Amino acid sequence: MSHRGHVPTRMCVGCGGRAPQDTMLRMMATPNGELQVAAARPPMGRSGYLHRSVVCWERFAARKGPLRSLGCSIGKAERRALVARLKDGGADAKVREDGAQTRT
Numbered sequence: 001m002s003h004r005g006h007v008p009t010r011m012c013v014g015c016g017g018r019a020p021q022d023t024m025l026r027m028m029a030t031p032n033g034e035l036q037v038a039a040a041r042p043p044m045g046r047s048g049y050l051h052r053s054v055v056c057w058e059r060f061a062a063r064k065g066p067l068r069s070l071g072c073s074i075g076k077a078e079r080r081a082l083v084a085r086l087k088d089g090g091a092d093a094k095v096r097e098d099g100a101q102t103r104t
């Protein structure tokens with residue numbers, strides 16, 4: 001029922017796998033190097049995507065080196081903080097709200 005043309009896929013910054021964009025968790029880097037879970041459409045292109053899977057979040061937090069999709073190097077502490085927020089469920093719930101809004 002949800003075949004509205006072509007659904008773009010995005011690469012998960014945790015495992016490197018691909019999935020339809022709208023099934024993934026989106027995050028973006030702020031100019032001061034913080035990470036935040038982004039709403040359905042971030043203002044600019046500097047965003048990264050994660051599967052909705054704790055395994056991928058952990059891999060993302062443990063990664064070394066800059067994240068090309070985010071256009072900058074995000075410190076491990078900052079990534080861990082984001083993952084902690086995701087596990088807490090707060091950020092995830094917010095994203096789901098946004099998703100519901102765009103869908104209805």
Ligand SMILES: [Zn+2]
Pocket residue numbers: 012013014015016017050051053056
């Ligand atoms: Zn993944």
